[in-house]
Amino acid sequence: MDLQKKISKHDFGTMPDGRIIEKFTLHNANGMEVDIIPYGGSITGIRVPDRQGVLGDVVLGFDDLATYLRHDAYFGAIVGRFANRIGGGKLVLDAVQYQLPINLPPNHLHGGKLGFGRKVWEAKIPFHSENPCIELHYHSRDMEEGYPGNLEIKTTYSLTDENELEMVTEATTDKKTVINITYHPYFNLTGKPDQLIFNHELEIFATHILETDEGMIPTGKLRHVEQTPFDFRIPKRIGLEIGADDIDLQQGNGYDHCFALDHPDGQFSLAATAYDPVSGRLMELFTDKPGLQLYTANWLNHSWQAKGSDVRYGPRTAFCLEPQLYPDAPNRPEFKSPVLSPGEVYLTRSTFRFGVK
Ligand code: BGC
Numbered sequence: 001m002d003l004q005k006k007i008s009k010h011d012f013g014t015m016p017d018g019r020i021i022e023k024f025t026l027h028n029a030n031g032m033e034v035d036i037i038p039y040g041g042s043i044t045g046i047r048v049p050d051r052q053g054v055l056g057d058v059v060l061g062f063d064d065l066a067t068y069l070r071h072d073a074y075f076g077a078i079v080g081r082f083a084n085r086i087g088g089g090k091l092v093l094d095a096v097q098y099q100l101p102i103n104l105p106p107n108h109l110h111g112g113k114l115g116f117g118r119k120v121w122e123a124k125i126p127f128h129s130e131n132p133c134i135e136l137h138y139h140s141r142d143m144e145e146g147y148p149g150n151l152e153i154k155t156t157y158s159l160t161d162e163n164e165l166e167m168v169t170e171a172t173t174d175k176k177t178v179i180n181i182t183y184h185p186y187f188n189l190t191g192k193p194d195q196l197i198f199n200h201e202l203e204i205f206a207t208h209i210l211e212t213d214e215g216m217i218p219t220g221k222l223r224h225v226e227q228t229p230f231d232f233r234i235p236k237r238i239g240l241e242i243g244a245d246d247i248d249l250q251q252g253n254g255y256d257h258c259f260a261l262d263h264p265d266g267q268f269s270l271a272a273t274a275y276d277p278v279s280g281r282l283m284e285l286f287t288d289k290p291g292l293q294l295y296t297a298n299w300l301n302h303s304w305q306a307k308g309s310d311v312r313y314g315p316r317t318a319f320c321l322e323p324q325l326y327p328d329a330p331n332r333p334e335f336k337s338p339v340l341s342p343g344e345v346y347l348t349r350s351t352f353r354f355g356v357k
Contacts, residue, residue, distance in 0.1 A: 013065025051280030056191020077117030112145035149175035186318035198239025
């Protein structure tokens with residue numbers, strides 16, 4: 001297949017200001033397909049085979065741009081400038097205090113009210129690349145959502161013939177700022193949007209989670225996962241202990257926690273696997289990031305209608321595995337620093353690899 005045949009485009013909708021949003025589909029030699037729209041840089045579909053070779057769509061999403069504009073749950077989006085929470089929205093850089101918007105009182109979440117998941121990125125298809133890929137560029141201006149510095153950011157999505165969807169994000173700034181990018185696809189490997197994800201077997205290569213307060217801001221303490229519902233070091237059904245009497249679980253209304261991954265800092269490694277025993281679909285996540293937020297779609301509440309279906313997405317019909325720096329890192333000197341200075345390049349790589357078992 002030549003590269004042109006591996007990428008197709010369709011009109012997906014029109015922004016209120018008249019900009020046309022196209023949907024790009026990356027195709028590989030095995031028939032796997034990934035849909036991406038420049039609105040939010042969002043992954044809107046991933047179709048992968050089951051054990052019988054039947055394609056199923058394993059991410060939640062919508063048929064129309066209008067729903068993407070309305071929802072508030074980061075469906076498939078690139079999340080930034082700082083993913084996850086910043087306590088009180090407080091950011092101090094070089095003794096200057098910045099107040100970021102409090103969009104999840106009393107904290108700042110996922111880059112604010114109009115974070116990167118609500119922006120239109122510029123899409124480019126690189127001429128020379130081995131695999132079908134799409135580059136998304138965004139210029140985040142100085143003080144956008146309260147963050148200092150003009151930030152130039154590029155995320156490249158590539159699809160390999162090994163059924164890997166790779167995300168590489170690079171960024172530079174003209175003023176000291178903070179950055180923490182993650183990706184927010186909601187997965188359900190059954191391919192059926194009305195099915196709970198309780199029977200998925202999840203494995204996470206983490207011996208600790210970050211303990212948090214009632215606002216889900218890290219206290220700075222690590223909690224060992226042994227004999228807790230957070231022990232996924234050996235694959236375990238997501239549903240097995242989701243209702244357990246555990247303070248952290250109750251604070252999250254289910255799993256909504258950052259795992260401190262065991263791999264050495266910056267080393268691109270296998271971080272988690274998820275397996276649906278019925279379809280046989282297996283997903284592996286590799287990342288160079290130190291943290292992994294597991295979110296079991298606890299707050300989906302039947303507001304949004306699933307693509308190609310009459311079903312509305314309910315709680316626990318998906319899980320997110322979000323590679324990232326630790327939440328509230330700007331206020332925790334002991335965590336890996338999220339600071340990006342002029343002259344430096346932010347660079348991070350994560351891959352979702354699909355197969356069957
Ligand atoms: C957060 C959740 C939040 C969700 C938004 C997740 O990444 O950790 O707390 O509710 O995104 O849909």
